[in-house]
Amino acid sequence: MEVLVPFSTDRPKSRLSTVLAPDERARFARAMLLDVLDAVGAAGGEPCVLATGAVDADLPCPVTIDDRPLTDAVNAALDARLGASGAERVAVVMADLALATPDALRELFGAGREADLAIAPGRGGGTNAFVAGHPAFEVDYHGASYLDHRRIADEIGASVAVVDSHRLATDVDEPADLAELLIHDEADDDEGARAPRWLREAGFALDATDGRVGVKRE
Ligand SMILES: Nc1nc2c(ncn2[C@@H]2O[C@H](COP(=O)(O)OP(=O)(O)OP(=O)(O)O)[C@@H](O)[C@H]2O)c(=O)[nH]1
Numbered sequence: 013m014e015v016l017v018p019f020s021t022d023r024p025k026s027r028l029s030t031v032l033a034p035d036e037r038a039r040f041a042r043a044m045l046l047d048v049l050d051a052v053g054a055a056g057g058e059p060c061v062l063a064t065g066a067v068d069a070d071l072p073c074p075v076t077i078d079d080r081p082l083t084d085a086v087n088a089a090l091d092a093r094l095g096a097s098g099a100e101r102v103a104v105v106m107a108d109l110a111l112a113t114p115d116a117l118r119e120l121f122g123a124g125r126e127a128d129l130a131i132a133p134g135r136g137g138g139t140n141a142f143v144a145g146h147p148a149f150e151v152d153y154h155g156a157s158y159l160d161h162r163r164i165a166d167e168i169g170a171s172v173a174v175v176d177s178h179r180l181a182t183d184v185d186e187p188a189d190l191a192e193l194l195i196h197d198e199a200d201d202d203e204g205a206r207a208p209r210w211l212r213e214a215g216f217a218l219d220a221t222d223g224r225v226g227v228k229r230e
């Protein structure tokens with residue numbers, strides 16, 4: 013199954029601007045992208061990056077450049093695959109799901125074989141990943157897009173499977189999300205995931221001094 017991975021090269025991860033400089037945000041976003049692409053491939057998906065511009069990284073998959081806003085770019089990609097070419101299923105997995113593992117993605121892909129829409133909600137009501145098999149399905153990102161996508165599926169009579177996954181629900185948007193990345197990094201060697209390694213090398217560490225777990229930067 014083809015797995016589209018949207019990626020913005022234009023001032024990425026602005027919500028991390030309080031802890032990362034612009035060039036650091038770009039490097040960190042690329043590290044997360046590469047980790048997601050590895051997990052997608054290991055889960056049996058065929059990744060394709062849907063980028064707003066040229067990606068400054070050695071990518072293991074094709075790249076489609078479309079500088080339209082996210083919703084328009086993804087809908088055009090879905091239409092070209094589901095509407096015209098009649099592809100069975102297409103997945104869309106966001107490039108900031110830095111906790112995504114092959115097992116978590118296989119759960120999503122498997123749910124996508126049983127419903128017209130399998131959707132993994134993000135905290136705060138976003139849509140972190142989905143598998144679509146209904147040619148009339150369209151996305152409407154931002155805000156409580158998960159609820160919007162449930163409504164759209166109802167309107168077109170598409171069956172829905174919700175994938176309740178901690179790993180797929182965690183998109184790295186805010187500084188608090190960085191702690192999740194350090195807590196749930198499964199790697200126990202230097203060959204582990206790039207994003208948590210990048211954070212540690214940049215001086216980030218877990219910090220629980222005020223009782224809640226966050227991150228500090230040495
Ligand atoms: N192709 C494409 N991808 C996008 C676009 N906007 C965001 N993305 C990607 O979609 C995913 C989720 O978007 P956001 O969480 O808003 O990412 P972001 O825009 O870098 O973060 P913020 O600047 O904090 O909003 C990220 O992997 C982004 O790289 C867009 O306009 N086009």
Ligand SMILES: C[C@H](OP(=O)(O)O)C(=O)O
Nearest residue numbers: 138139140153154155157
């Ligand atoms: C793409 C967007 O991400 P957010 O802006 O919610 O982080 C969404 O999930 O609708």
